[in-house]
Amino acid sequence: MARIVRFHTHGGPEVLRIEDVEVAPPGAGEVQISVKALGLNRAEALMRKGTYIETPALPSGLGLEAAGIVEALGEGVDGLAPGDAVSIIPPRSMARWPAYGERVIFPAGLVVKHPASLGFEAAAATWMQYLTAYGALVDIAGLGPGEPVAITAASSSVGLAAIQIANMIGAEPIAVTRTSAKTDALLNAGAAHVVAVQEEDLEARLKAIAPQGVRVVLDAVGGPIFTPLTAAMARGAILIEYGGLSPEPTPFPLFEVLAKTLTLRGYLVHEITGDPARLEAAKTFILAGLASGALKPLIARIFPFDEIVEAHRFLESGEQFGKIVVTM
Structure with missing residues (x-):
């Protein structure tokens, strides 16, 4: 079992619940990650409210960005190993691949080993x-x-x-x-x-x-x-x-x-994440910028996981300067 954020009805931040959910092992081409930090995005507030380009079946998970440690690999996954520090490229569907949870599953193609100099909070605020x-x-x-x-x-x-x-x-x-x-x-x-x-x-x-x-x-x-x-x-x-x-x-x-x-x-x-060649060019550019220090995520505020509702309230306040991060 793992603690996962879900919502059973559309609405304000208060509809978010932390629930104990059984997480299946990774399938072929998938990676299971023990999450250390989440990055929040306005798209998540829109989906929670029912006004996003994706309308999920309820109850639904949420979230587009996470960073953590590889726990397990599905069949056919190469280039990653348990214990690797990784971050997640946002998926096309956050209902299918939700990031708000203690343990999550993502396609291996969306999992990136981030630079050793990048901590989990910054990595969750990157992609x-x-x-x-x-x-x-x-x-x-x-x-x-x-x-x-x-x-x-x-x-x-x-x-x-x-x-x-x-x-x-x-x-x-x-x-x-x-x-x-x-x-x-x-x-x-x-x-x-x-x-x-x-x-x-x-x-x-x-x-x-x-x-x-x-x-x-x-x-x-x-x-x-x-x-x-x-x-x-x-x-x-x-x-x-x-x-x-x-x-x-x-x-x-x-x-x-x-x-x-x-x-x-x-x-x-x-458009970028769905095109392997364009995504690879983007990753090369961004990783080079992170390594050189030209790109450095600016974090507005960090909330603990238990305060996900408060984090969403801050997300909608418009007061932040930079990224909102939630840590486990």
């Missing part, structure tokens, strides 16, 4: 944020040295990962955030510029920073912000949308799109 940011900025947009890139929701884990990746490439990260309360923290985290949209004119600031226009925009918000973002974009630029945090309708900026031949593109990290 979702860096794979998401890498896929958008490097794989899709081809961001290059010297290019300005606008990053909304910049104090989120993906936003901070995007800032670090932009700096690793030699690009110029522009952090877009709600208020100036996190300006100093964002500058310390590597942002070249910070724009507070509730206090400043976003279009005017972006045009002042990048007079030739911003070629790459990474947006997690949507809503009315599309208007000033596209107005400040360069001809032939690309806006990559991976979130949708705004509760307001998102306008389609028809004339900006036509006049500048803009690309507005939806993006899911599954």
Whole structure:
């Protein structure tokens, strides 16, 4: 038996329960892991509430990221051994492969031996944020040295990962955030510029920073912000949308799109994790960044496993700067 987080009905953080569940041994191509730390993501709050792209049968498990120690291997698994310190690449389905538990099963292809210098908390805070940011900025947009890139929701884990990746490439990260309360923290985290949209004119600031226009925009918000973002974009630029945090309708900026031949593109990290060649390139890039120190997960707060409800409340507060981690 192992303690597993499940929910029997959709709702707020209070629907999460820690239950004793029998964990089957790993099947062919699978790995059983004794979990030491979990990384929390907004997708998990959405699935818990019933508003995620995946609608599981109830009761359901939850979670996309974990780090721990290999306990057992299924038939046909090579390159891993019991006792290895590993972390998990987010699966396509967290209902099928939930990470919130003391003992979990994952496909071997999603299990990575992380660098020895990376502790379990940092390892659990690695893959979702860096794979998401890498896929958008490097794989899709081809961001290059010297290019300005606008990053909304910049104090989120993906936003901070995007800032670090932009700096690793030699690009110029522009952090877009709600208020100036996190300006100093964002500058310390590597942002070249910070724009507070509730206090400043976003279009005017972006045009002042990048007079030739911003070629790459990474947006997690949507809503009315599309208007000033596209107005400040360069001809032939690309806006990559991976979130949708705004509760307001998102306008389609028809004339900006036509006049500048803009690309507005939806993006899911599954594009990278579901393609072995692209995933391998991403892993090589990220592991190199972790080893060099160019990429360093920023952890907002650590909760014990028994406080998973409180951790989800903090996740939804919007107060965090970086990743929320839960430890066993």
